[in-house]
Amino acid sequence: MNYYRFFIANWKILLFAILFAFFSGFGQTFLLSLYIPHFLKEFSISHTLYSTIYAVATLLSGITIIFAGKIIDRVPLKSFAVAVIVGIAAANIVAGLTFNLIILFLAIFMLRFFGQGLLSHTAMTAMGKYFTKNRGKALSVAYLGFPIAEGLFPIIIVGAILAFGWRQSFFLSALSIVVILLPVTLYLLHKFKQEDIKEEFGNSARGNLPLTVDNERTWSQKEIVRDKSFYFFAPTAFLVGFILTALFFFQTFIAEFKGWTIEWMALNITAYAIASFSFSILAGPITDKYTAKKIFPFILFPMIIGLITLIVFKHPFATTLFWFFVGVTAGLNPTVSNALYAEEYGIQGLGAVRSLFTFVMVGSTALGPIMYSLMLNSGLTFNLIHVIIIVVTTFLFI
Template identity: 25%
Template sequence: MIRSRIHEAYKKNTRYPWVIVALSVLTVFFSGPGQTYFISGFTEHFIESFNLSRTTVSVYYSGATLCAGLLLMLIGRQIDRWGHRRMTLIIGSLLGVTCFAMGVLPSAMLLILAFFCLRLFGQGSMVLLPSTLVPNWFTRKRAMALSLVTLGGVVGSVVIPPINTYLLSLMPWRRIWFVWGGLLCIIFIPLIYLFLYDKPANVEQENAVTTQESDDRDGWTLKETVVSGGFWRMAFSQSIPALVGTGLYFHLVSIMASKALGPEVAAMTLSVIGLCSFPATFIAGMVLEKVKVHHIYGVSFIIQCIALYVLATTKTMGMIILYAIMTGAVTGFQNVCRRLIWPEYYGRKHLSTISGLTMTLLVIGSAIGPMMIGAGYERIGNYEQVTYMMIGLTAIAALFSIVSPKPKKK
């Protein structure tokens, strides 16, 4: 009854697409329990409670992340088949159940399974869902809408760690997982049930999005997509920020130590990157309404090459801050670009399946990055040469992006 009344109230509301954006922001925010910034706050408790070494916990986590990433294309297929509303309810509920399970976890072996579920349902699926939902509601202002969706991740990464730190001072670590499981079930799931719709037609909003039918009719299948000229070039480019960023951030304390700078500089660097990515996201949304996405993506990689060169060669605090500012700005633009490319290039009909494949490649990149940089450092003996390798990969991504315009369906 309540949902029917909401349906009638919003049937004539042409601003309803922005309600979908707000729900998408909330979805990304509630992906938090599956994100590294959330889970890393409990690392010491995992080590102590299950009598594990730090290396063992890292291996469990990396392995679970990689396995979860390999299943994202399957999740994407189910989203295309069953719709965003149903899948958001299912995945949100499963993430809540996983949080409750973390609160009663009895053994280290089950910790592997818990990591897998957190990464699959949280870090993977709860980010994939809004990234493919919003394009259903927007053709005009799509870039701006997608830029707003990234706010959920930015706010989560800034707000959730201090909240958890405060809660750890009040209660045992297991109880905090119950808190987040409860928030998912009490706040997130009811809001999705009441307000989320898959597309404008579900609330009879014919004018909410233009060219909906044309965009669906011309949508590419996964088979057509993977044999198109630019897909693999763009997929490679999308994986590079994950590979380079995750790898460098994972070893950032060690990198700063090699420059005779303390761990507090590493923490400051990450904070500056996060702060600068916030306004860059909004600017990207406005710019991408007017400039072709592959041009902006290519330029962002060129700027990233310059930032990496600064990191490789500098040993001063001022230049480290410059690196962080440049990286934050680039991150904001790249986050919007990678969400915009796939609906712009391949339509919406099979978007979740296509995005599931590209997110799988992104997760693989994030899993490879720390190992690649760690192995490179052990072999070469310094981070400068390893960073030059990252510059080379980023330069290739820039070239691939620039030469990969929107494909034409044959």
């Protein structure tokens, strides 16, 4: 079943997942970073203090997801989705009403928890639970919401801030969620049942995987943490989030260190977007054919090649190669990893499973900028930092 036929056959649930991935942008770093100058000016705080607030709020949201994320296993998808929508709308309202640092902390926590956390979690968990033979394709389709958001949201939000002010832009974001996401979600999930899913069951390497959950084991979070496979999977989830967030956070400083202009560095992020988009599409059918477990060990290799390129070369076109290889890992990771969790731990408790790995990922996005800052302050250069990361990554997977 090609992507077109697959989407037409399952367009409602797939569009739902794309929209949730797209609207998760309201809690992602690429969007919230646009508000940093306004927060610093409004509350007269330093960049260091704001970074600390952001990191602690992000870590707290990750811990909370461990408990909240598994609720999706026990309640109807529509009920869970509506609760998440109400939460992200409320988060934007709180952000717009922020008048002191305590409320700012609460706003960032809510945006990270409901946006980066639960909106993404809902989209990916639904695809993992409801699809079997075409799980890879479903996850690839859902992932498209992320690069679309990365391309559109900054333009929209910057325009809204310039036209109406930063507080009003948060209110407009909340309004768009209530007016667009809520009614569309209610329509798409109206009377939705797993029996509505249409898949093509042909020959593939997934033939030995269970197609039903009748006799499937339900893993508790405690059992998962005790399972040795968790400690093979978790480092990849951590490293991808850690490295990606730090690279974006410090992109202007990396450009200065390498002797590249900031404009050239930003322009070449297009290579990242193209690679991420393309390889997320390719990851679907490849995962369906060979299984995620066989592909997963290779996810970090392109990113390592990108870091080596960044270390060795100073030519401006090395920027393009660097971002491209990083984008390959960014595109492969969500589809392969989320399919892997379903393959390894089953789908009955997939919400609980993904909650743990979401916590690892969210925690890594909070620690990335902090650890880079500490290493830079200790006198290490970006090249040395990336050599350390490459060595640690290689050691973990030997």
